[in-house]
Amino acid sequence: MKKVEMVRKIESWLKKNGLTRDVRIYFNNKCFCWYDGSKKIIEDIKGSDYFKYANDETISMSFEGPLHSVFNEHWCNKTYEALENEFDEFLEGYGYYYELGNAWNLSVYERG
Secondary structure, three states: OHHHHHHHHHHHHHHHOOOOOOEEEEEOOEEEEEOOOOEEEEEOOOHHHOOOOOOOOOOEEEEOHHHHHHHHHOOOOHHHHHHHHHHHHHHHHOOEEEEEEEOOEEEEEEOO
16 A cells, blocks of 8 residues: 555654654544654544645645754755655655645645
């Protein structure tokens, strides 16, 4: 299942780069979330229950903390720029791209 594989790889990327703080990944009517340093799984939840621009058909994410900086300050910070480019390239490898809905959330879409 491509979506689950992508979420697992996003999770690995977040961990590798110290970006899990205050992050939620919504997919398949569940959510992986990190707030207190540990991962929790919430069942029967959709991103669209929490933000307008969520794409419940693929993957949506909400974030504060360091991941917020990656997606909102990549234009003025070389480290964040490299991380944002890595994320872009990862999604592109699966035939997807992302769009920010607000400064604190994004949704993933299939390239058409």
